[in-house]
Amino acid sequence: MADREYNFNDIEKKWQKIWEEKKSFLSRVNKSKQKFYLLEMFPYPSGRIHMGHVRNYTIGDIVARHKRMKGFNVLHPMGWDSFGLPAENAAIKNNTPPFKWTSENIENMKEQLKRLGFSYDWSCEIGTYKPDYYKWNQWIFIKMLEKGLAYKKVSSVNWCPDCMTVLANEQAENGVCWRCDSEVVQKELEQWFFKITDYAEDLLAGHNEIEANWPEQVITMQRNWIGRSTGVKVNFKLESGEDFPIFTTRPDTVFGVTFMVIAPEHPLLNKISDPKVQEFIKKVKSQSMIDRTSEDKEKEGIDTGLKIINPFNGERVPLYVGNFVLMGYGTGAIMAVPGHDVRDFAFAKKYNLPIKIVIDIPSSPLKLEEMKTAYTDEGVCVNSGEFTGMNNLEAIEKIAEYAEKNSIGKKMINYRLRDWGISRQRYWGCPIPIIYCDKCGEIPVPEKDLPVILPTDVDFKGDAHSPLTRMPEFINTTCPHCGGKARRETDTMDTFVDSSWYYARFTSPDSENIFDKEKADYWMPVDQYIGGIEHAVMHLLYARFFSMILYDLGLLNNREPFTKLLTQGMVIKDGAKMSKSKGNVVDPDEIIQKYGADTVRLFMLFASPPVKDLEWSDKGVEGSFRFLNRIWRFMQKHRELYIKDYSINHEQLSIEQKRLRIELHRTIKLVSHDIEERMQYNTAIARMMELINALYSIPEDELYTDTGKNVFSEIVDKFLPLLNPIAPHFTEELWETFGNKTLLADSEWPAFDEKLTVRDEIEIVFQINGKIKSKVNVSSDITEDEMKKMAYENQKISELIAGKEIVKVIAVQGKLVNIVIR
RNA sequence: GCCGAAGUGGUGAAACUGGUAGACGCACCGGACUCAAAAUCCGGCGGAGGCAACUCCAUAAGGGUUCGAUUCCCUUCUUCGGCACCA
Numbered sequence: 018m019a020d021r022e023y024n025f026n027d028i029e030k031k032w033q034k035i036w037e038e039k040k041s042f043l044s045r046v047n048k049s050k051q052k053f054y055l056l057e058m059f060p061y062p063s064g065r066i067h068m069g070h071v072r073n074y075t076i077g078d079i080v081a082r083h084k085r086m087k088g089f090n091v092l093h094p095m096g097w098d099s100f101g102l103p104a105e106n107a108a109i110k111n112n113t114p115p116f117k118w119t120s121e122n123i124e125n126m127k128e129q130l131k132r133l134g135f136s137y138d139w140s141c142e143i144g145t146y147k148p149d150y151y152k153w154n155q156w157i158f159i160k161m162l163e164k165g166l167a168y169k170k171v172s173s174v175n176w177c178p179d180c181m182t183v184l185a186n187e188q189a190e191n192g193v194c195w196r197c198d199s200e201v202v203q204k205e206l207e208q209w210f211f212k213i214t215d216y217a218e219d220l221l222a223g224h225n226e227i228e229a230n231w232p233e234q235v236i237t238m239q240r241n242w243i244g245r246s247t248g249v250k251v252n253f254k255l256e257s258g259e260d261f262p263i264f265t266t267r268p269d270t271v272f273g274v275t276f277m278v279i280a281p282e283h284p285l286l287n288k289i290s291d292p293k294v295q296e297f298i299k300k301v302k303s304q305s306m307i308d309r310t311s312e313d314k315e316k317e318g319i320d321t322g323l324k325i326i327n328p329f330n331g332e333r334v335p336l337y338v339g340n341f342v343l344m345g346y347g348t349g350a351i352m353a354v355p356g357h358d359v360r361d362f363a364f365a366k367k368y369n370l371p372i373k374i375v376i377d378i379p380s381s382p383l384k385l386e387e388m389k390t391a392y393t394d395e396g397v398c399v400n401s402g403e404f405t406g407m408n409n410l411e412a413i414e415k416i417a418e419y420a421e422k423n424s425i426g427k428k429m430i431n432y433r434l435r436d437w438g439i440s441r442q443r444y445w446g447c448p449i450p451i452i453y454c455d456k457c458g459e460i461p462v463p464e465k466d467l468p469v470i471l472p473t474d475v476d477f478k479g480d481a482h483s484p485l486t487r488m489p490e491f492i493n494t495t496c497p498h499c500g501g502k503a504r505r506e507t508d509t510m511d512t513f514v515d516s517s518w519y520y521a522r523f524t525s526p527d528s529e530n531i532f533d534k535e536k537a538d539y540w541m542p543v544d545q546y547i548g549g550i551e552h553a554v555m556h557l558l559y560a561r562f563f564s565m566i567l568y569d570l571g572l573l574n575n576r577e578p579f580t581k582l583l584t585q586g587m588v589i590k591d592g593a594k595m596s597k598s599k600g601n602v603v604d605p606d607e608i609i610q611k612y613g614a615d616t617v618r619l620f621m622l623f624a625s626p627p628v629k630d631l632e633w634s635d636k637g638v639e640g641s642f643r644f645l646n647r648i649w650r651f652m653q654k655h656r657e658l659y660i661k662d663y664s665i666n667h668e669q670l671s672i673e674q675k676r677l678r679i680e681l682h683r684t685i686k687l688v689s690h691d692i693e694e695r696m697q698y699n700t701a702i703a704r705m706m707e708l709i710n711a712l713y714s715i716p717e718d719e720l721y722t723d724t725g726k727n728v729f730s731e732i733v734d735k736f737l738p739l740l741n742p743i744a745p746h747f748t749e750e751l752w753e754t755f756g757n758k759t760l761l762a763d764s765e766w767p768a769f770d771e772k773l774t775v776r777d778e779i780e781i782v783f784q785i786n787g788k789i790k791s792k793v794n795v796s797s798d799i800t801e802d803e804m805k806k807m808a809y810e811n812q813k814i815s816e817l818i819a820g821k822e823i824v825k826v827i828a829v830q831g832k833l834v835n836i837v838i839r
Numbered sequence: 840g841c842c843g844a845a846g847u848g849g850u851g852a853a854a855c856u857g858g859u860a861g862a863c864g865c866a867c868c869g870g871a872c873u874c875a876a877a878a879u880c881c882g883g884c885g886g887a888g889g890c891a892a893c894u895c896c897a898u899a900a901g902g903g904u905u906c907g908a909u910u911c912c913c914u915u916c917u918u919c920g921g922c923a924c925c926a
Contacts, residue, residue: 341924703863787907837906
């Protein structure tokens with residue numbers, strides 16, 4: 018019998034076909050089995066799979082395959098986040114309708130994913146651009162409208178002039194568009210919003226539930242983004258007697274207020290006619306987000322001429338407009354305490370405003386003339402009326418209480434988080450189900466009329482304007498209320514809406530409802546979610562928000578959608594993330610062609626642990642390929658040794674055979690631990706390499722005996738399933754080579770015998786004062802006392818301790834003896 | 840500026856609760872096989888010293904705790920990530 022070549026291309030296609038025919042990865046609700054829902058962030062169908070996808074989905078696939086072998090009923094679905102701008106840009110460029118472009122991309126990418134042998138249940142496939150999916154976006158929108166969680170308002174919004182659309186705050190960080198990096202400008206528009214701020218507390222509280230199983234970094238980023246701060250809303254007064262409320266987290270400094278500042282957008286300013294003030298406001302408003310929030314932002318302001326009265330001490334202070342005060346936070350106005358706030362200090366210095374010390378250090382009092390900046394640390398209240406002498410931390414609470422008791426203020430919590438603006442002035446997205454009637458106003462599309470279908474036969478006319486705005490057949494409709502003429506909303510939803518609940522749809526993708534409650538109850542929540550860290554705030558926050566809404570609508574049983582989260586690192590080449598612009602992209606197809614999918618998968622897992630960045634290395638891929646070939650050759654060469662029904666009496670084995678067998682059981686133990694507990698696949702693979710090295714080290718005639726055959730057979734039976742989740746085609750093929758008729762995909766995860774995981778002989782170390790002086794091999798069942806005895810008897814050790822005072826002796830079972838001498 | 844993570848050979852990385860630093864791989868060097876090369880198999884591979892068995896040094900730098908520190912604590916440096924007028 019000639020040894021067969023490792024012909025990965027044929028082998029991989031063969032097994033992919035078999036898995037498909039046998040429906041090996043089909044997931045069905047089965048209440049007698051424990052479920053495991055594994056989800057990887059679904060891709061945007063941009064055209065081709067990139068290495069980042071390969072890495073993400075390889076990590077997911079090893080989890081899915083391993084869990085199946087451990088007896089779990091696994092749901093492992095895949096779909097397409099298929100609305101979004103690139104489809105429109107492609108349409109404008111080569112006049113291909115976005116529907117066609119997207120559908121073709123999906124087909125191509127699906128083939129690529131299949132070629133990698135991922136164990137998806139393709140019967141669950143969803144595409145967010147399909148009406149039976151986005152219908153439920155619209156349905157949720159209407160539910161949210163009913164609950165007051167969706168609303169429309171005119172607001173200053175982030176506008177990307179290149180994408181010609183509005184962006185959410187989360188998408189316009191640092192004043193640039195998250196997609197194209199263009200400078201974002203502010204524009205007044207009427208927009209639909211989701212009231213995510215109503216869920217700020219819930220989103221924070223939920224962190225406690227998931228904290229242990231989410232990366233700390235993601236939780237921290239979300240916490241910072243929500244930005245909860247507790248403080249007091251204090252009612253200052255205008256001279257006219259009108260309330261002038263401000264928010265402060267430092268009520269302990271309220272006696273130190275020497276001026277007030279309001280945002281340029283503040284409505285009070287409409288009353289000011291001073292042309293200098295109006296000019297200043299105009300100037301600030303015309304600045305872009307970048308200018309206004311840039312690094313070396315200069316604090317600027319101008320006196321409005323108005324005076325404000327401090328309710329705590331009756332002092333009259335001037336009111337300024339300042340470019341650094343934000344209308345969107347608190348009340349759009351602040352009390353300025355230059356003595357104890359760094360920004361206020363700088364502003365006061367610039368405009369020659371008075372500075373007052375109200376918190377001091379008794380041991381070394383502050384000197385106003387010597388202060389270079391505000392004093393913001395702890396201290397004792399001074400010049401603070403009845404609070405003088407109190408520790409300032411204590412005063413925060415006491416002054417807040419005083420304000421409430423005297424009706425001059427109220428304790429309040431503020432968030433950095435803003436409501437989620439979801440209107441997009443773009444075509445390729447889910448239509449917002451609203452009808453505008455001149456008589457009846459904004460009317461939601463009735464449930465029975467859903468979905469509002471996005472027309473797919475569109476003409477882009479080569480520009481970025483949404484074709485919907487020039488399609489009367491889409492726009493013109495009748496009012497569901499009065500039956501009169503009405504028009505449809507032409508804005509579409511932010512595509513992040515699509516991905517905020519897709520995990521639930523996967524549980525029943527053909528449902529006539531949003532999803533089948535029974536199926537969702539069985540599968541949800543997602544047990545393990547895997548994706549990139551770049552979604553830490555946007556997607557993962559929105560998805561949690563939606564999950565909570567669905568819970569509150571009685572549709573889901575859990576508030577938190579993702580029990581465990583793994584954020585995998587990037588794929589790096591030559592020190593930078595693979596990207597077209599850097600020209601350091603490696604095409605997965607080429608590598609698969611050259612080495613096969615199993616090698617690519619193996620390399621992706623071996624080169625680095627999942628959470629860290631992975632440095633691409635052509636040589637490293639070759640190394641992974643070599644490892645598979647090494648196994649292949651050995652197994653092919655000795656395949657006649659395999660006995661299906663072997664039995665082993667450990668005591669009858671030769672020393673070499675025993676050692677090899679112990680290596681096998683150790684490997685199973687360590688690999689299981691690495692995969693199950695640690696999700697660290699690089700070390701799991703390293704262990705398997707050690708086993709193969711041990712296999713090559715044993716003299717061949719040790720295998721060609723009756724007991725040797727049994728040992729070899731056990732290795733085949735247990736090692737192949739162990740490697741199967743990583744190199745599924747390769748191991749199925751070898752498994753078949755040995756005459757097995759079953760699929761490894763259906764087999765159980767190998768068990769190990771704890772007794773066989775301990776090597777018979779181990780090396781222990783003798784130390785003097787913590788320094789290694791001697792190493793010896795001993796039987797692994799040695800006791801601590803025996804170890805100590807051996808240490809004293811050791812020639813080298815006894816020489817070194819001769820005549821010295823022994824302070825103490827530490828023995829660590831199976832590891833070392835340390836003798837401390839003086 | 841604030842918050843967080845990381846820094847280990849030529850290189851990707853191991854060392855999971857403090858206990859033999861560098862497992863496993865890549866690169867490199869040597870050997871076997873070959874007419875030769877490739878592939879493969881075997882061996883070596885942190886630095887310094889020594890013919891040698893061995894000795895000393897070494898986990899960004901410095902200090903501390905400990906019998907013992909890559910691991911815990913403090914200081915400093917560097918890199919990466921997040922937040923950044925949030926009152």
